[in-house]
Amino acid sequence: MLDRIERARRRRPVVREERITLAHGSGGRATQTLVQAVFLDAFRNPLLEPLEDGATLRLGAGEEGVRVNLxxxxxxxxxxxxxxxxxxxxxxxxNGTVNDLAMCGARPRYLSAGFILEEGLPVEDLRRIAASMAAAAAVADVQIVTGDTKVVQRGRADGCYITTTGVGVIERPVTLSAAAAQPGDAVLVSGPIGAHGAAVMLARGDFDIEAAIASDTAPLHGVVAGLLDALPGGRVRTLRDATRGGVATVLNEVAAASNVAVVLEEAAIPVRPEVTGVCELLGLDPLYVACEGRFVTVVDGEYATRALDALRAHPLGEQAAIIGTVAPEPAAMVLLRTAVGGTRVVEVLVGDPLPRIC
Structure with missing residues (x-):
């Protein structure tokens, strides 16, 4: 089985479907294939090829004769x-764009916002959305400085779509990459997982389930800054926010990019009881359920405890946990040691059991 999986991962990505499906937007294997086979193939360049949460731009000398890293x-x-x-x-x-900048080790500064509005959207709903964006920007200490608005016919946009673009300043000498994990490293998560996806799913009202679950959406650059300041340079290898596809997909990307194994301990993964309960009722694995205020980090194993203390010192990291380690083999795979003593492979799903969650 492992040989079959390894052979599949070595193949050049090919989109076999003739038309786009919802699975292509899920963040899982179908999304990865689409991005690599269509977009990366068309736009390939050194800044895009790492396929990180954002691009790191090193610009020319500024007023003080130093390079500006964005x-x-x-x-x-x-x-x-x-x-x-x-x-x-x-x-x-x-928060999503602020967090993508944070995963690059940057301090977020400026955002743009593009709106696609559906004919018939109540203006009061748009005011509420704009007020929410303004409040979130104030908390994150960023400014929305430019944007665009388009309106499409009724029935063409589900009310409102938003595209945000962000620019941040990299103030520390960090090099963060999914390809930087090394055997002996530790894997941490900044808090309980799966709340956002579960909250959105229940809000749709498709299931007769009631649970007190709220989205974990939050800006993460503050807790990330504390982590980066606490460890010497180079000891934080990877930062990834666990959005579409959840923790499982993020760690598969790390394992593949670094050609290592990630070994998780099921009992160490923090999941709130109400999220666990909803996932069990619906046959979902919390490892694949999206977060919007949690991130995964890979750090030098010798600094795992210091990293954990740094995360827990911030309100958004109070329930952070060390959830696994990096091993040399089996390369490009994620394994889970279950609470009952077995081990199973954690693969990337083709699609997402919860589409349209971000």
Missing amino acids: AFTTDSYVVSPLFFPGGDIGDLAV
Whole structure:
């Protein structure tokens, strides 16, 4: 089985479908194939090829004769419904882009916002979304400095879609990459996983389930800064926010890019009981359920405890945990040691059991 999986991963990505499906936007294997076979193939360049959460731009000398290091990222938000417990599409759009910049080790500074509005959207809903974005920007200490608005016919846009682009300043000498993990490293998560995806799913009202679950959407650059300041340069290898595809997909990307194995301990992975309960009722694995205020980091194993202390010193990292280690083999795979003593392979799903969650 392992040989079959390894052979499959070595093949050049090919989109076999003739038309786009929802799976292509899920963040899973179908998304990865689409991005690599279509977009990376068309736009290939050294800044794009790493396929990180954002591009790192090293610009020419500034006024003081030093180079300016910037992070640059963009993302689109099509969440349904627009409003859900703990947040809405507005603060999600701000926090999501702020977090992508944070995963580059940057301090977020400026955002743009593009709106595609559907004919018939209540103006009061748009005001509420804009107010939510303004509040989230204030909390994150960023400014929305430019944007665009388009309106499409009724029935063409699910109310509102938002695209945000962000620019941040990289103030520390860091090199962060999914390809930087090494055997002996430790894997940490900044808090309980799966709350955002579960909250959005329940807000749709498709299931007769009631649970007090709110989205974990939040800006992460503060807790990331604390982590980077606590460890010497080079000891934080990787930062990834666990959005579409969840923790499982993020760690598969790390394992493949670094050609290592990631070994997780199921009992160490923090999941709130209410999220676990909903996932069990619906046959979902929390490892694949999206977060919007949690990130995964790989750090030098010798500094695992210091990294954990740094995360827990911040309010958004109080329930951080060490959830696994990096091993040399089996390369490009994620394994889970279960609570009952077995081991299973954690693969990337083709699609997402919860589409349209961001």
